[in-house]
Amino acid sequence: GIGGAVALGGGFGAYYLGAKRDTVGKVAFDAALSIPALARSQRGASGARVFTLGIQPGETRFKAGRATRTWGVNGTYLGPTIRARRGEPVEFVVHNGLDEETSLHWHGMHLPAVMDGGPHQTVAAGQSWTPRWTIDQPAATLWYHPHLHGSTAEHMYRGLAGLFIVDDEQVEPLNLPSEYGVDDVPMIVQDRAFDGDQQFAQREPLAGSLGVIGDEILVNGTIGPYFDVTTRLVRLRLLNGSPARLYHFGFSDDRRFSLIATDGGLLAAPWQTDRLYLSPGERAEIVVAFEPGERVELRSYPAAHGGVLGRLDGFDDRLDICQFRAAGSLSGDAAVPAVLGAAPDLAGEAVAQERSFVLASNQINGRSMAMDRIDFGVREGTVEVWEVTNDNGYLHNFHVHDVQFQVLTVDGGAPEPHLRGWKDTVLLVQGRRYRLAMRFRDHTDPNMPYMYHCHLLAHEDDGMMGQFVVLGAGEQVGVPPGQHRHP
Ligand code: C2O
Numbered sequence: 001g002i003g004g005a006v007a008l009g010g011g012f013g014a015y016y017l018g019a020k021r022d023t024v025g026k027v028a029f030d031a032a033l034s035i036p037a038l039a040r041s042q043r044g045a046s047g048a049r050v051f052t053l054g055i056q057p058g059e060t061r062f063k064a065g066r067a068t069r070t071w072g073v074n075g076t077y078l079g080p081t082i083r084a085r086r087g088e089p090v091e092f093v094v095h096n097g098l099d100e101e102t103s104l105h106w107h108g109m110h111l112p113a114v115m116d117g118g119p120h121q122t123v124a125a126g127q128s129w130t131p132r133w134t135i136d137q138p139a140a141t142l143w144y145h146p147h148l149h150g151s152t153a154e155h156m157y158r159g160l161a162g163l164f165i166v167d168d169e170q171v172e173p174l175n176l177p178s179e180y181g182v183d184d185v186p187m188i189v190q191d192r193a194f195d196g197d198q199q200f201a202q203r204e205p206l207a208g209s210l211g212v213i214g215d216e217i218l219v220n221g222t223i224g225p226y227f228d229v230t231t232r233l234v235r236l237r238l239l240n241g242s243p244a245r246l247y248h249f250g251f252s253d254d255r256r257f258s259l260i261a262t263d264g265g266l267l268a269a270p271w272q273t274d275r276l277y278l279s280p281g282e283r284a285e286i287v288v289a290f291e292p293g294e295r296v297e298l299r300s301y302p303a304a305h306g307g308v309l310g311r312l313d314g315f316d317d318r319l320d321i322c323q324f325r326a327a328g329s330l331s332g333d334a335a336v337p338a339v340l341g342a343a344p345d346l347a348g349e350a351v352a353q354e355r356s357f358v359l360a361s362n363q364i365n366g367r368s369m370a371m372d373r374i375d376f377g378v379r380e381g382t383v384e385v386w387e388v389t390n391d392n393g394y395l396h397n398f399h400v401h402d403v404q405f406q407v408l409t410v411d412g413g414a415p416e417p418h419l420r421g422w423k424d425t426v427l428l429v430q431g432r433r434y435r436l437a438m439r440f441r442d443h444t445d446p447n448m449p450y451m452y453h454c455h456l457l458a459h460e461d462d463g464m465m466g467q468f469v470v471l472g473a474g475e476q477v478g479v480p481p482g483q484h485r486h487p
């Protein structure tokens, strides 16, 4: 059996077949939240910080009874948290210990396309790959995951993913909670479906479907976790690492919290809210205040009908995710700084090129991803505005490699506060027009593309993806290596 996996598909507008799930009060919260280890590094001969990442198969015990066959990085499920500073040269020895090829992509990172770990940088079984670049972007919560064309969903579903935290000198004086695992807590939120053997249920994604939606929620690989709070303020670095599920985060007592950072880094100022949407691939840093001795649960609430999500009314689940247990006395400050970073500033820039992207039927602008076709080239140093629309009844989002973008407008109006910081992935509410401004900073190789795609993994694998290159002056769009131009 498929043990709780929901078969999706159906007609337009039907996101979700099967019963609405409500796990509130049914989650035991009897396991301490696992905190991914910080990746160790060594100073290499070139001065770069060198990390070794071994991708390997294994078994993980998520609950009593049988272990589940999983994949992990330097472990059996998920991978260590990588931390590096802006300005630092980094190098990775990525060893593939699986018996099939895979890749590791650095989601949200500005770096040369040949280091990006996308579908053109696969690592064969038993082989190693050694990407290196210099971190050149503000402090942010980024992440890494496989990105091989057609199998991204399966490789991530088995457990390959981890966080990549960038630090810089702008964020440090702010005195935000920053003790890793104590008051600065990574939370990789994923759903999984278990079969009768307690293995991850998998199914071929149906064309036009969302893929697997599981009914068990894992945080850092822990089902039903609790976290012991010892400080007045806790920063949560939330990542929606699920294949397709949308989360509408909030706390069980509807307390307000402060959104301080989105995909690409700090907001200009904290935004107080009691609910926050994250679609697959998106991150948010929030700061939550606690009182001594209290218990409160982080949940996902049904999508707002007719509200912010318009027609996305299939997401009716109410899910318990993690319980926070505050100690009898709490240390530290209770104030979140009123000013955080610099607001994205592309609105007044001269626009070199506008493009439009319509997502429908698992294609973008009526085309499916082709490894041998670079869809267009952009010019180094220029600002472009991409207008993106979800033109059918399924959930989609939009992710662009190499850059962080600014959401200029949504349907001509100002974006909601949670879309006012730097983003690399944005949820596309059906029918709305999103205008995204981005600056392409460095040309790389006219033959080596970056990707743009829907981050619902079944859609991406099905071809809802395209390729672009960043060109220097006078350069022309090339042909990806190992590919041949169509006659
Ligand atoms: Cu998270 Cu193209 O990737």
Ligand code: CU
Residues within 6 Å of the ligand: 395, 396, 397, 454, 455, 456, 459, 460, 464
């Ligand atoms: Cu999609």
